[in-house]
Amino acid sequence: MSESLPIVEMAGISISFPGVKALDEVGLRLFPGEVHTLMGENGAGKSTLIKALTGVYRIDEGEIRISGEPRLLGGTADAQHAGISTVYQEVNLCSNLTIGENVMLGHEVRGAAGINWRATHRAAGETLEKLGLGHLNPKQALATLPLAVQQLVAISRSMVAQCKVLILDEPTSSLDANEVEQLFTVIRSLRDQGVAILFVSHFLDQVYAISDRLTVLRNGRFEGEYRTHELDRAQLISKMIGKDVDALKSLDAKGARRVRSDAAPLYSAKGIGRKGAIEEIDIDLHRGEVVGLAGLLGSGRTELARLIYGADRPDTGEVTMNDEKAEITSPAKALARRIAFSSENRRDEGIIRDLSVRENLILAVQARRGWARPLPRREQDAIVEKYVSALGVRPADPERPIRLLSGGNQQKVLLGRWLATEPDILILDEPTRGIDIGAKAEIQEYVAGLADDGLSVLFISSEIEEVVRQSDRIVVLKDHRKIAELEGGQGVSAESIVNVIAEDGLGDPSADTAVREEVTT
Amino acid sequence: MSAKQRLAQVVGIATVGALSLGLTACSGDESGGDDLTTIGFVAVGPEGAWREANETNIQDTFTEEAGYELKYAPATNLDQKSQIDAFTSFVDEGVDVILLSATEATGWEDSLKRAQEAEIPVILLDRGIEPDDTDLYVTRIAPDNIEVSTAVADWAVSAFPDGANYFVLEGPAGVSVVNERNEGFDAVAGAQPSLVKVGAQTANWSTEEAKGVVETVLKSNGNDIQFIFAQNDEMGLGAVQAVQEAGLTPGVDVKIATIDGTKNALTALAAGELSFVAEYNPLFGETALDVVEKVLAGDEVESSIVVPSATFDSPEAAETALPDRKF
Amino acid sequence: MSANAHGPFEALKGLVRRQYFWGIVAIALLLLVNLAKDPGYLAVSVGSSGNLVGNVIDILRAAAPIILISVGMCLVVATRGIDLSVGSVMVVAGAVSMEFLKGAPDTVGSGLAAIGLVVVVSAALGAVNGMLVSVVGLQPFISTLVIMLAGRGLAKVITGGQNTTATNEMFRWTANGHVLGLPAVFLLALLLAVAMGLLVRRSALGLMLEALGMDAKAARLAGVNRRALLFTVYILSGVLAGFAGVFATASVMTVDVSRTGYQLELDAILAVVIGGTSLAGGKFNITGAVIGAILIATLDKTVVFLGVSSSATPAFKAVVIVALCLLQSERVRRAFRKRRSAVAVRPAEREKVAA
Numbered sequence A: 001m002s003e004s005l006p007i008v009e010m011a012g013i014s015i016s017f018p019g020v021k022a023l024d025e026v027g028l029r030l031f032p033g034e035v036h037t038l039m040g041e042n043g044a045g046k047s048t049l050i051k052a053l054t055g056v057y058r059i060d061e062g063e064i065r066i067s068g069e070p071r072l073l074g075g076t077a078d079a080q081h082a083g084i085s086t087v088y089q090e091v092n093l094c095s096n097l098t099i100g101e102n103v104m105l106g107h108e109v110r111g112a113a114g115i116n117w118r119a120t121h122r123a124a125g126e127t128l129e130k131l132g133l134g135h136l137n138p139k140q141a142l143a144t145l146p147l148a149v150q151q152l153v154a155i156s157r158s159m160v161a162q163c164k165v166l167i168l169d170e171p172t173s174s175l176d177a178n179e180v181e182q183l184f185t186v187i188r189s190l191r192d193q194g195v196a197i198l199f200v201s202h203f204l205d206q207v208y209a210i211s212d213r214l215t216v217l218r219n220g221r222f223e224g225e226y227r228t229h230e231l232d233r234a235q236l237i238s239k240m241i242g243k244d245v246d247a248l249k250s251l252d253a254k255g256a257r258r259v260r261s262d263a264a265p266l267y268s269a270k271g272i273g274r275k276g277a278i279e280e281i282d283i284d285l286h287r288g289e290v291v292g293l294a295g296l297l298g299s300g301r302t303e304l305a306r307l308i309y310g311a312d313r314p315d316t317g318e319v320t321m322n323d324e325k326a327e328i329t330s331p332a333k334a335l336a337r338r339i340a341f342s343s344e345n346r347r348d349e350g351i352i353r354d355l356s357v358r359e360n361l362i363l364a365v366q367a368r369r370g371w372a373r374p375l376p377r378r379e380q381d382a383i384v385e386k387y388v389s390a391l392g393v394r395p396a397d398p399e400r401p402i403r404l405l406s407g408g409n410q411q412k413v414l415l416g417r418w419l420a421t422e423p424d425i426l427i428l429d430e431p432t433r434g435i436d437i438g439a440k441a442e443i444q445e446y447v448a449g450l451a452d453d454g455l456s457v458l459f460i461s462s463e464i465e466e467v468v469r470q471s472d473r474i475v476v477l478k479d480h481r482k483i484a485e486l487e488g489g490q491g492v493s494a495e496s497i498v499n500v501i502a503e504d505g506l507g508d509p510s511a512d513t514a515v516r517e518e519v520t521t
Numbered sequence B: 001m002s003a004k005q006r007l008a009q010v011v012g013i014a015t016v017g018a019l020s021l022g023l024t025a026c027s028g029d030e031s032g033g034d035d036l037t038t039i040g041f042v043a044v045g046p047e048g049a050w051r052e053a054n055e056t057n058i059q060d061t062f063t064e065e066a067g068y069e070l071k072y073a074p075a076t077n078l079d080q081k082s083q084i085d086a087f088t089s090f091v092d093e094g095v096d097v098i099l100l101s102a103t104e105a106t107g108w109e110d111s112l113k114r115a116q117e118a119e120i121p122v123i124l125l126d127r128g129i130e131p132d133d134t135d136l137y138v139t140r141i142a143p144d145n146i147e148v149s150t151a152v153a154d155w156a157v158s159a160f161p162d163g164a165n166y167f168v169l170e171g172p173a174g175v176s177v178v179n180e181r182n183e184g185f186d187a188v189a190g191a192q193p194s195l196v197k198v199g200a201q202t203a204n205w206s207t208e209e210a211k212g213v214v215e216t217v218l219k220s221n222g223n224d225i226q227f228i229f230a231q232n233d234e235m236g237l238g239a240v241q242a243v244q245e246a247g248l249t250p251g252v253d254v255k256i257a258t259i260d261g262t263k264n265a266l267t268a269l270a271a272g273e274l275s276f277v278a279e280y281n282p283l284f285g286e287t288a289l290d291v292v293e294k295v296l297a298g299d300e301v302e303s304s305i306v307v308p309s310a311t312f313d314s315p316e317a318a319e320t321a322l323p324d325r326k327f
Numbered sequence C: 001m002s003a004n005a006h007g008p009f010e011a012l013k014g015l016v017r018r019q020y021f022w023g024i025v026a027i028a029l030l031l032l033v034n035l036a037k038d039p040g041y042l043a044v045s046v047g048s049s050g051n052l053v054g055n056v057i058d059i060l061r062a063a064a065p066i067i068l069i070s071v072g073m074c075l076v077v078a079t080r081g082i083d084l085s086v087g088s089v090m091v092v093a094g095a096v097s098m099e100f101l102k103g104a105p106d107t108v109g110s111g112l113a114a115i116g117l118v119v120v121v122s123a124a125l126g127a128v129n130g131m132l133v134s135v136v137g138l139q140p141f142i143s144t145l146v147i148m149l150a151g152r153g154l155a156k157v158i159t160g161g162q163n164t165t166a167t168n169e170m171f172r173w174t175a176n177g178h179v180l181g182l183p184a185v186f187l188l189a190l191l192l193a194v195a196m197g198l199l200v201r202r203s204a205l206g207l208m209l210e211a212l213g214m215d216a217k218a219a220r221l222a223g224v225n226r227r228a229l230l231f232t233v234y235i236l237s238g239v240l241a242g243f244a245g246v247f248a249t250a251s252v253m254t255v256d257v258s259r260t261g262y263q264l265e266l267d268a269i270l271a272v273v274i275g276g277t278s279l280a281g282g283k284f285n286i287t288g289a290v291i292g293a294i295l296i297a298t299l300d301k302t303v304v305f306l307g308v309s310s311s312a313t314p315a316f317k318a319v320v321i322v323a324l325c326l327l328q329s330e331r332v333r334r335a336f337r338k339r340r341s342a343v344a345v346r347p348a349e350r351e352k353v354a355a
Ligand SMILES: Nc1ncnc2c1ncn2[C@@H]1O[C@H](COP(=O)(O)OP(=O)(O)OP(=O)(O)O)[C@@H](O)[C@H]1O
Pocket: A017, A018, A020, A021, A022, A040, A041, A042, A043, A044, A045, A046, A047, A048, A049, A089, A394, A395, A404, A405, A406, A407, A408, A409, A434, A436, C345, C347
């Protein structure tokens, strides 16, 4: 890295929203050929700073220089013209268009007679190839893809145009290790071509793996700019949260395994499946137990969770709860049986943007009661107070529309919505997506505490380590079927799970349907 | 603005819907082939008692016993498109004669030309067309609106020797009947300086709307209206109610004259609520039958045949007529 | 921003920010125009029977049926639906009640029975809409269009194509009677609208409808029972339209099968939009819908009062409504504002990411 002139230089940037000073004299410098990570807690102002740069938000004070020239951009499209490509935090595609159309939107290949769709789709295919998405058919509808793949498609789109600056706001929040690696390869190659890259992530491993330079924000204020190698993790965390890191120790400590009672399972599914989503599967959930679902992207984890919750209707199989047959064919029925499901897709299946934090929090509780029995305001306030403080939602203003919260804070409200239903079974699909490391530890501890008290948790995460750390038992999925069920414990590690996945299908072909592999020590 | 797009869509789709219903209404059974003369009747459909009497009378005249198969195609919600549609399919089907009561006067040239090319004679019933090109149809059978409304005006002139302020309740704007009734009335009343027209508004032939209009018109003129000319009975009856609500006595403070002569109107006339009813005779099935037979036999017919109509100017006259009133 | 200013001025500012504020302004302007023609326009006097008489009273009376269908429409629109059948439900209600009353004795009992019958029939029609939308899964536009077309046909079948007339004092009273000098029909409509408002805001119905209208997918996953809610709103809309039909026919005690309620669905949609409820669903405003309905009645009455000629009437109405929509539009308002407030922001999600 040569210390050349910064291509983007922001200085003294301030932005206020009604009631919040989101940015207070913040600076940022991006250099060509460098990966720069923006760090900070949820609500620190990272996304706001990015939107200030692209001109989505007007700045109240400060100066932005691009290639040395003072300049104010007028929005995403304008930024694109100026060579700044942006992928915002929430996947922002048109789900009713095809993959190819999404990737090429605004860059369609034109022929004599208007848009040449054939060529456009071919170009889209080439772009996708770079991110290892060559197997996707550009003519497929976007909506059919899992969220993580949609995220990759959004990133592909930002790379269609030649750009000098590429901004990725939490691009990896729902990706697993392989895809992250693939993405990093692309980022590195762009960096080597001299592109300046701004990257936001709450995963410290990734930050250290990819970035050359860091800017840390705290509470809307500039904390400092550092060379990544100058700062170790503990220092970085303390810069972010402004205090020492002891609180985070528990992240790494493996909690004591819960002892499962021999009582009959709370929930037991025999052969549930749905065509095209997941093959017939057996799964039991016990009180006071955390079951993890492990598997690669597209292995059917989310599909299984949705089936259990009734978000999709199972075609086959039987479910018993507390030894009686249960028909769970809709979310409302699942909720009535005290099953809760927090979807990975916060934007489309989670928050209701225009409702307030309070309304979003109580929505599921209220839906279960039915509209005729409104939750008294007193109880609503009690729920709001409890979860806003337990989960650290900031700002703690329950009447604010949820769309005005930062991504991580929206996620906390969603978790609160499900916890407020006081479920017996809690299905968490990427529950800590976009949540900063401090809050993540607290939330994991909170959920673990509930499990100790008898809650049954089904946990999905693309971070296999996290699954291993959290779970008492792990169900491994591959290609839409269950390939193993592992009791958590000393013998199970991320590696052993990856091995199980890798070996499946290689070995004895007779043993490959729903083998129950008990790895215990 | 999306609201307006949506509205435009509403109107568009509603029309398409109405159209397709019209289609189903007339592309009915193809049964009666055996020597019966097929008559396609592009009708107005439910509109009020007058129309009901008229169309029933036609249907009762062209019966199978009389040697006819009548295909009755009423318009959907008085919509002209549904009529044009029904008309076209009668032409395509090749009926022997088409009877047409147009909901709207204009826009019939193309359809009538098609019928002409297919050599299907068209007879207009009641409603005329504009421009009135007599080459496009065989004849129009109707009571004469101009004559009828002139009768109302004549009565008004004699009923208000000292003059009066009057208001006209019109049918929907642009309909030929409305134009003709205005023409006949204005020719006489307009020439009489003592009769002062304070205004005219449409109430779309509807009792309810007429009541609302008259209610407001009375207020805007400080109740200084002595005469209301309602172009149909229904609106006249609405006017009666509005006049009563305003604390005035119909027939005394405000005299109301109507056209049509339905049973309801004659009852009101007998009760003194209406003051004058000019009949617009709907019962001309016999005349129509006569004309159809002549046309099929190749005889010449007049391009306009006027159906004679009566007038009722007193409660007594109404009472006499009521017992055998058919409509 | 001063936090503790809660005077009447603040209240006024709050009102100005409401979408329906412009509806109120439009009503005031129309009244002014009428006043210019006749300085006594707004005068309300006590009539011979002790009731209030005046143009304003007429407007309130004329607004009653529109208020009812607009409130129903407002709830349906909140779920991202539309109910095109309200006008046809009105005519069916009118047909049912007139046919029933034609053969019934002129007693309070039969008047009430007719209204009861209307409630049942209109709820049934609403339920058909609800079923087509929620169970069969047809688009609301198409489902209610079906009922809109079939309803008028049904009314014709019920009356045999006649415009049936009947007499019943009690039934007639609903549209022409007075309570404390005010038109009963307006008070009844207002009462029903307020009842709806309370039902929706005191229970969780409002929240559920908004959630459903804003984001059906997320609402479903949150356990919101879409089917039951849709049934509920379409039935409510049907019943309200049934009452509107009662009022419209009771006024003259005649049902006009081709005219009663004809195209009133368009008035209702307009009233809802003027009242600040977006056709895209979500947040809704019943007060706004009521104000929109009163505006439409004012407009209708103004046309007559000014003596606008019949052929110019549609254009006159269109001009007023377009002007109002323009005033309400954010973009136009912003263009008028000299300086945009520094905190105004556009949510990032609205932005097109592509160039
Ligand atoms: N449009 C807005 N209106 C009002 N407040 C806003 C708006 N956008 C952001 N904020 C507030 O500004 C602060 C910074 O939000 P921002 O989205 O930049 O956080 P972030 O650092 O990206 O957090 P996360 O890690 O959760 O994504 C938060 O308090 C948020 O509530």
